[in-house]
Amino acid sequence: MPLTLPLKSWPGKIREVKLGRTVAEGGSRSTSIIIGGENALPFHHFEGSVPRRPAIAYQIPDIEPPLSDWPDTLRSAFRDVLKDPIAWAKLVMEKHRARLICLNFIGANPDRANRPISECVDVLKAVMQAVSVPVIVQGYGPGEKNSELLAKCAEESRGEGITLASAVAEHYKTLAAATIAYDCNLVAESPIDVNLAKQLNILLTDMKVPPEKIIMDPLTGGLGYGFEYTYSVMERIRLQALGGDAMMSMPFLNFVGQEAWKTKEVKVPAEQMPTWGSQLERGVLWEAITAYGLLLSGSNLLVMRHPDAVAAVEKSIDELMAK
Amino acid sequence: MALTGLQIFKLLPQTNCKECGYPTCLAFAMKLAAKQVALDLCPYASDEAKSALGAASVPPIRKVTIGKGDHQIELGEEVVLFRHDKTFYHPTALALGVADNLADTEFNQALSRINSASYDRAGETIAIAMTVLICKSGNADQYANRAKAIVAASQLPVALICDDPALCSSAAEAISSRGGVLCGATIDTLDAFIDLATRTHLALMLKAETLEELGALAEKAAARGFEEIILAPVTGKQSESLKQQTLIRRMALDRQIKGFGYPTAMLVPEGSDLYLNALSVALGIAKYAGLIVIPNWQMWQLLPLLTLRQNIYTDPQKPLQVEGGIYKVGEPTDKSPVYVTTNFSLTYFMLTTEIDASGQPGWLVIVEAEGMSVLTAWSAGKFGGATVGKAILESGIADKIAHRKIILPGYVAVIKGDAEDALPGWDVMVGPQEASDVSAFVKDVWMELKI
Numbered sequence: 132m133p134l135t136l137p138l139k140s141w142p143g144k145i146r147e148v149k150l151g152r153t154v155a156e157g158g159s160r161s162t163s164i165i166i167g168g169e170n171a172l173p174f175h176h177f178e179g180s181v182p183r184r185p186a187i188a189y190q191i192p193d194i195e196p197p198l199s200d201w202p203d204t205l206r207s208a209f210r211d212v213l214k215d216p217i218a219w220a221k222l223v224m225e226k227h228r229a230r231l232i233c234l235n236f237i238g239a240n241p242d243r244a245n246r247p248i249s250e251c252v253d254v255l256k257a258v259m260q261a262v263s264v265p266v267i268v269q270g271y272g273p274g275e276k277n278s279e280l281l282a283k284c285a286e287e288s289r290g291e292g293i294t295l296a297s298a299v300a301e302h303y304k305t306l307a308a309a310t311i312a313y314d315c316n317l318v319a320e321s322p323i324d325v326n327l328a329k330q331l332n333i334l335l336t337d338m339k340v341p342p343e344k345i346i347m348d349p350l351t352g353g354l355g356y357g358f359e360y361t362y363s364v365m366e367r368i369r370l371q372a373l374g375g376d377a378m379m380s381m382p383f384l385n386f387v388g389q390e391a392w393k394t395k396e397v398k399v400p401a402e403q404m405p406t407w408g409s410q411l412e413r414g415v416l417w418e419a420i421t422a423y424g425l426l427l428s429g430s431n432l433l434v435m436r437h438p439d440a441v442a443a444v445e446k447s448i449d450e451l452m453a454k
Numbered sequence: 455m456a457l458t459g460l461q462i463f464k465l466l467p468q469t470n471c472k473e474c475g476y477p478t479c480l481a482f483a484m485k486l487a488a489k490q491v492a493l494d495l496c497p498y499a500s501d502e503a504k505s506a507l508g509a510a511s512v513p514p515i516r517k518v519t520i521g522k523g524d525h526q527i528e529l530g531e532e533v534v535l536f537r538h539d540k541t542f543y544h545p546t547a548l549a550l551g552v553a554d555n556l557a558d559t560e561f562n563q564a565l566s567r568i569n570s571a572s573y574d575r576a577g578e579t580i581a582i583a584m585t586v587l588i589c590k591s592g593n594a595d596q597y598a599n600r601a602k603a604i605v606a607a608s609q610l611p612v613a614l615i616c617d618d619p620a621l622c623s624s625a626a627e628a629i630s631s632r633g634g635v636l637c638g639a640t641i642d643t644l645d646a647f648i649d650l651a652t653r654t655h656l657a658l659m660l661k662a663e664t665l666e667e668l669g670a671l672a673e674k675a676a677a678r679g680f681e682e683i684i685l686a687p688v689t690g691k692q693s694e695s696l697k698q699q700t701l702i703r704r705m706a707l708d709r710q711i712k713g714f715g716y717p718t719a720m721l722v723p724e725g726s727d728l729y730l731n732a733l734s735v736a737l738g739i740a741k742y743a744g745l746i747v748i749p750n751w752q753m754w755q756l757l758p759l760l761t762l763r764q765n766i767y768t769d770p771q772k773p774l775q776v777e778g779g780i781y782k783v784g785e786p787t788d789k790s791p792v793y794v795t796t797n798f799s800l801t802y803f804m805l806t807t808e809i810d811a812s813g814q815p816g817w818l819v820i821v822e823a824e825g826m827s828v829l830t831a832w833s834a835g836k837f838g839g840a841t842v843g844k845a846i847l848e849s850g851i852a853d854k855i856a857h858r859k860i861i862l863p864g865y866v867a868v869i870k871g872d873a874e875d876a877l878p879g880w881d882v883m884v885g886p887q888e889a890s891d892v893s894a895f896v897k898d899v900w901m902e903l904k905i
Contacts, residue, residue, distance in 0.1 A: 134666045137704040177697045199811035242894050272890075354758060355575070356803045359765040362740075363538040370536070393807055396757060406570045408753030416732055416758045423733045424762060427696075427740050443729035450692035450730075 138178040141373035144170040145431070146343050146380050147183065148316055150231065151265025152292040159291065161263035164231060166346075166431040167382035170373065173429050174451040184452055185426055187441050188231035188267055188434045189223040190388050191216050193254050194238035194246070200393035201436075204411045208438050216254055217261045224262045227438045233267040233296070234258055239280050240271035248280045252287050259288060267318075267434070269296040269386075278302050282309035289313040296320075296384070297348055300331055307338040318384055320348040323360045325367050332378045345381045346432065353390030354421040361385070365428040385425045388436030391418035419443045426451065457507070459487040465503035466496065473497055489513075489533060515706050515715050518682055518744075520547075520584075520657050521611030521633035527583050529684065529717035529744035535703055541769040544717075546739045547583035548759060549613050551749035554600040555590040561600065565607045571756045576774045576799045580760040582610070584634065586747050587625065589616035598624035605632050613637050613659075613747060619646035630654040637661075637719075637747065638686055641671055648680045657682040659719055659745075664688075665701060669713030676712065684745055686719040692737050695720060699742040717744030724749045732759060739763045774799035775825035780849050781806070784815030788856040789905045791816045791896070793885065794842055795863055796823040796831045804889040812893040814900065817854065821845040828863045839872020846877060857905050861885040861895075 145167040152158025164186050171179025192201075195214045212219040216234065223229040236251050238244040259266060268284045270277035281295045282305050290313075297320035298306040310317040319335060321328040328347055336342055349368065352361045365383060372380040391397065397414035399407060407413060418440040422433045426448070435441050463483035474495040476482040485491040486507065493499050493507050513531045520527045527547045534540045550571070552564040565585065572581035585604050589597050597616065604612055605628060612634035616622035619639075626636060638659030639647035651658040660675065660683055662668035672683055687698035705714040720738035725731055731748070732755045738746045739762050768774055775797045783806050793809065795801050797820050809816045821842055823831035831837035846852075846860060858880045862870060864887035873882045886895045 134669065134705075136665075136701055137708050174693050174696055175700070176693060177701075197811075199813075242897075352800070355761040355765065356807065357800045358762070359537070359768050359770075360800070362766070363536075363770060366536050367538055393811060395807070395810065396761070401754075406573070406753060407757050408755070410754075412728075412752070413754040413758065416729060416755060419729060419733060420736050420758050420762050423736050424740060424766075427737065439729070443727075443733060446727070446730050447692060447733045451696070453691045453693050 136177075139172075140179060141170055142375040143373040143377075143380055144168070145369075145372060145382055148343055148346055148382055150186070150267070150292060150294055150316060152290060152314075156292070157290050159259070159263070160265050162230070162265070163292065164265055172369070172373070173427055176454045181452070183431070185430060185448055186231050186432050187422075187444060188233040188432065189227070189229045189441065190233045190235050190269070190386070190434050190436050191219045191223070191258075192238070193234060193236045193251060194244055196237065200389060202392060202398050202414070204397065204414045205392050205437055207411075217257050220258045220262045223438070224264060227441065229262075229264060231265050231267065231432075232258070232262065233269050233434045235269040235271075236280060237271050239276065241274075241276060243271070248276070248283050251280055252283050255284050255288060259291065265292065265294075267294040267296055269434075273297075273299045273302045275302075278305040281306055285309040285313040285315045292316070294318060294346065298331070298335065300327065300334070303331065303334060304338065307335050307340045310340050310344055311338075316344045316346055318346050318348050319381070320350060323350045323352065323357070323364050325364055325371070328364075328368055329376075329378050332381060336378070342377070342381065346384045347381045348384050348386065351385045351387060351390050351421070351425065353387075353394055354417055354424070355396060356390065356394060358421060358424060362424060362428045365425065365430070369429040382431035383425075383429050384432040384434065385422070385430045386434045387422045387425065388418055388434060388440075391421045391440075392436060415439045415443070423447055457487060459484040462486050462507065465500070465506055467498045467500075469498070471498070514710050515703075515717060516681060516683075517544075518657055518684060518717050520635060525583075525609050525611060526633075527611060532703070532742070533707065535700075535707065537766065538770055541771065542767050544744065545763050545767040546743055547745045548735070548756075548763070549584035549586045549745060549747050550582055550751050551586040551588050551615070551747065552604075553588045553590045554597050561603070562607070565604060567753060568610070569608050571753070571760075573757055573760060575761060575764060576803075577776055578764060578774070580764050582756065582760075584611050584613050584745075586613040586615055586637075586749070588749060589614070589622060589625075592621070594621050594624055597622060598628050601625035601628035605629055611635075613745075615747070615749075617643065619643055619650050623650055626650055626654040626656060630656065635659055635684060635745070637721075638684075639671075639675075641667065644671060644674060645678075648675060648678055651682065652680060657684060659684045659686045661686045662688075665698065665705075665714075668702075669705070669711060671713075672716055673713040681716075683716045684719045685714065685716050686721055689721045689723055692734060695734070695737060696741055699738070703742045718742060719745040719747065721747045722749065726750075728752055728755060731755075735759050736762055740766055772825070776802045776820055778820050778822035778845065778849075780851055780854070781818040781820060782815070783809040783818055786815040786817050786854075788854060790814065790855070791900050792819060792851055792855060792860045793817070793892075794819045794821060794846065794860050796821055796826060796828055796837055798823070798825050798827045798831075801827055801889075805892070808889040808892040812896040814896045817851060819846060819849050819851055819860070828865050832866045832869070837866060837869070839869040839874075840876045842869065842873045843876020846880070859883055859903075859905075861900075863887065
C-alpha cells in the first residue's frame, strides 16, 4: 500500500521584513536583505514555502568590550580592531563576508563609558560610510537615554532602512515614532513570554508602526542558561502565527553571541577541565549550537560574534535551505 | 487505535467514588485518554475495561531498552511533536564511534575518552550513552577482539556498525552480555540479522532508502515477532534528515502506523567538518532522534551537545532545580558578599554568571523553594523571611565570613524585616531585582561598604 505522507499546511504566513535600502530604494546600501515569508514550520520545504534564508549579523561593540562577555578566545578573532568599530566593520565585511552588521552602543551606558549621543551617532555615520551592508543599531539596554540614542541614529540615517534594537513594553513610544518617521525597522523585545510578545506587537501597531517593520526578540537564553525556555516560546509563537494570528506573524531576531560568550563553559581552559576539550572550539560551538537550535524553532535573524561560529551556522543554513 | 474520553468513560464503573484521585469518572477518563494516568488507579475497573484500554494504551512509539543496570538506555515512548505540549521523555542517546582498525594506543585512548565523557550539570549527570564499534578491518576476528576489548574497558552498551551479519556475528556474541545495537539490517539482510539479534539479545537498527521501505521493513520484522527495532532513515542534508525524522514521528503519533511506531536513529555522516557534524547532531537532538551515532568526534563537542540535550529534554512542567546550600562563585573570602536566592536553576545560572562578571567573587546561598523563581516562590510562601533566615543559619555560611551581611533579591524587599527578625545580629541588604544589575550593585553599594 503506498504511503500518503502526513503533510500539514497552515493558513498563516510569516511577514517579510526588509533590512537596509539600496541606492535604487533610496538608501546607499549595496544590498538589502529580506527575512521571513515562510508559510511552514522552520525549513519544512516538503509541505510549504520557505523562501528566505535566515540572516546573520555580526555584533560590533562601539568601544572595547569587557572581558566578561568577550573572553580571549573570542577577542583573538578581532585582536587588531577591538577599539575601532569602523575597522571592525570593515574586517567582518571584507574578510568574513558579513551580510549584515549590528552596531552595539555599550559605550553609551551611563554605568560604563557614558558616551554622549552625538559621539555615538558619529560612529554610526562612519561605520555606514565604511561598509555597504545593512545595519542594525543596538543600544545598551532599556532606558530614556537608550531610546533617545536610537531615535537620533534613526534620524541621522534616514532612508537607509536601519533596524532599531530594542523596544520593550516600558520604553517603546519614542522608538515607535522614530520607526515611522524615518522608515526604520523596530525590534520588539519581550521577556520569554508568548502573551507579552503579542501584547507589545499590539501596542506598537496601535501606535501605527506598520507590522512589516516589526521584528520580534523573544529574549534569548544561552545554551544551558534558559535556552529551552526561548526555544519553546518561539515554537509556540510560531505555531500561533502559522495558525493565522496576524499579531504573532512577525519574524524573529535572536541576540545569540552575547548570551553564549558570557557563560562559564566558554571561559574555562582545557587544562582546568580536560574532559571539556579545547576551549576555543568549545566556545565557538557553544555559540553555533545556541544559534542553530533557535533556527530550528523559527529564528529569522541571528546576531552573532565569532567568525567560525558564523561560518558553521551559514554552512548549516545551506543544508537546511536545500530542498 | 486510541479511545476518546467518552469511549473510556463508558467502560468505567461511573460511580464517581474518587478513589483514583479524580472527582469524577469522566475526569479520570479524560486523563486516561490523554495518556496522563494509568487505569490501575481505578480499583473497580472491569476486565473488559482493562483489555479494551490495554490495547488502546499501547504507546504509539514502542519503548526499546538497551543494556543493563546503571548504563541502561531507554528509547521511544514519546508522545508529542513539540516539547511544550507535554515533554520529551527518553533523552537522545549519543553514541561515539571508534574504528576497529585503529592501533592499540589510539583505540584505548578513544575508549578512555568516551568513558570520561560524563558531566555534572544543574544537579544531573549528563553523559555519553554508548560506544560505537565501526567495522573497517573487514576481519571478523579482529572485529570480535575489539568488541571484547570494549566490553572489558567500559560499562556502556555497544553499537556495532557492520552491514554483514556473518562478519559481525562473533562481535555480537562478545557484546551480548553487555547489551547493544546491531547497525544494521536492510531488506537483504533482515532475516539473518533478526536471527543474530535474537540469539545475542541485541536491538536491531533498520535501514532503507525510502520511508515506505523503512516502514515495510519494520512491519516485516514485527511479523517475525522481533520488535527491538530502531528506525534509521537515510542520512542526507540536514533538511532531508529534518523531513524524515518529522514525518516518522507524525506517522507514529498522528496516524499510528505501526511500522513507524519505533524509536529512530540518526547516523551522522563521517564528514571532516566537526562543527557541521556537531550541528547535525544538534538537529537530531531537537528533532526526534532517539539514538545518534557519531563516527568521528572530539572532546570539545561533547559538553555543548549534552547540554543541548539536557535543555531540550527538560520537562517544561518541572524546571531543573539546583540543590540548596552554599555555592562559591570564583574564590570568595571572608569579606565577600553573600547573595541569597531560590533553587530555580535559571535563577541560579543567571546569578552565578552575573556575580562572576561583576569582578567580585561571592558566596551564593541557595534556598530550597521547589524550583520556583523568586517572585513565584515568595507568593507561594516558600521564600519568606523566616525561611531565608533558617536557611542562612543552617547553611553554615556564618563560619565562612567575617561580616554578617546577606543580600536579598530586590523583588522580595518586603521580607527584609522578617528576615532580620529571624537573623538577630545580621544586616539584611536588598540587592537588585535583576541579576544583570549585580555589577552595578557591587560597584555602587557593596564596594562603598569597604568591608
